Amino acid sequence: MYLYQLVYTSRKKPSCNDKEIEKILDSCKRNNPGKDITGVLLHSNEHFIQYLEGSKDIIKLYDLIKEDTRHTGVVLLSYGPLKERVFPSWHMGYKNITNSKIDFLTDGNFNEKKVFESIIKGEKQTDTSAVNLLIKFFNK
Ligand SMILES: Cc1cc2nc3c(=O)[nH]c(=O)nc-3n(C[C@H](O)[C@H](O)[C@H](O)COP(=O)(O)O)c2cc1C
Secondary structure, three states: OOEEEEEEEEEEOOOOOHHHHHHHHHHHHHHHHHHOOEEEEEEOOOEEEEEEEEOOOHHHHHHHHHOOOOEEEEEEEEEEEEOOOOOOOOOOEEEEOOHHHHHHHOOOOHHHHHHHHHHHOOOOOOHHHHHHHHHHHOOO
């Protein structure tokens, strides 16, 4: 099976509270293993960043997620072939990122902070820049 990866960012609606986040994670648990989709979901107070990896069909899941009313302003940042999975055992890793954590993780590394800001602005990313940042956030 050929592997693909996809990264998008979106703005979280204020009504998307912790309970809704729980429901999203339940959907991930229910649906992603059967489709052999792995990845990570990062959220700050205002944004989501999701990285999906799996068959070409991840674009179908993306099309469904895009219509979800719990977020808005969904922007696809990268989609393309992948040699091997970055998060093979994560059917959806999940982290809440606070601003202070961003400052901490990117402390002294101006470039990473720039990448993060560029991601949440919805600017297109090279295949590796967004993923490298996510790997760091998830301590891989
Ligand atoms: C930011 C965000 C990420 C989501 N990620 C996934 C996902 O990885 N897998 C999934 O099945 N649904 C995901 N969803 C939920 C889908 O939009 C949709 O509600 C769900 O797949 C419906 O399936 P269900 O009826 O089994 O819950 C996500 C929603 C949001 C807002």
